Amino acid sequence: MIRREKIDLHPVENESQSDPDADLLRxxxxxxxxxxxxxxxxxxxxxxxLAQRMLGDRAEAEDVAQETFLRIWKQASRWQTGRAKFDSWAHRVALNLCYDRLRKRRDVITDDLPEQIDPGPLPDAGLTENSDSRRVELALQNLAPRQREAIILVYYQELSNREAASVMAVSVDALESLLSRGRRMLQSLLLGDGDDE
Structure with a gap:
């Protein structure tokens, strides 16, 4: 079960380090x-x-970002400095919204089969995107959600292992295990894709 943004995140390890966003948030x-x-x-x-990498869709990512900031605006007065970094909380809110959307995708049941879309690249894809980066993005979408979340937080969002573990509400050891499994799966997916060309 995914925890909601109202949870108490793990306390900041060194409270003498102030949250750089505290004044702005006040x-x-x-x-x-x-x-x-x-x-x-x-x-x-x-x-x-973060949202685009989790969802693989720019429009949905924009909706998630907008909803995240709406929640920040509404809940800023309840923020307690020193409990966790604001940045960690904002990431957790965005991730929860992403998971809500991923669940809705999975839960949609219909009698009509969707129109099949050609999975091949668009004719102009080479003009706008690097093919290697596109392959990595597609491979990321095929990871288990928690592995994808860990990789995105650490490698793309550049959070420390401790910060990412706090956002995910797991221990640092559990995070490192998710990272290890995720890297192995990415390598397998990317090498497997390379063999098919």
């Missing part, structure tokens, strides 16, 4: 729209990238 909690715009400008690229 201003957002007071209703400061300029502070909210600054927070969106600072966090949007990373949260959007």
């Amino acid at each position: 201003r957002v909690a007071a209703g400061d729209e300029v502070a909210m715009r600054a927070l969106v400008a600072a966090k949007l690229p990373r949260l959007l990238a």
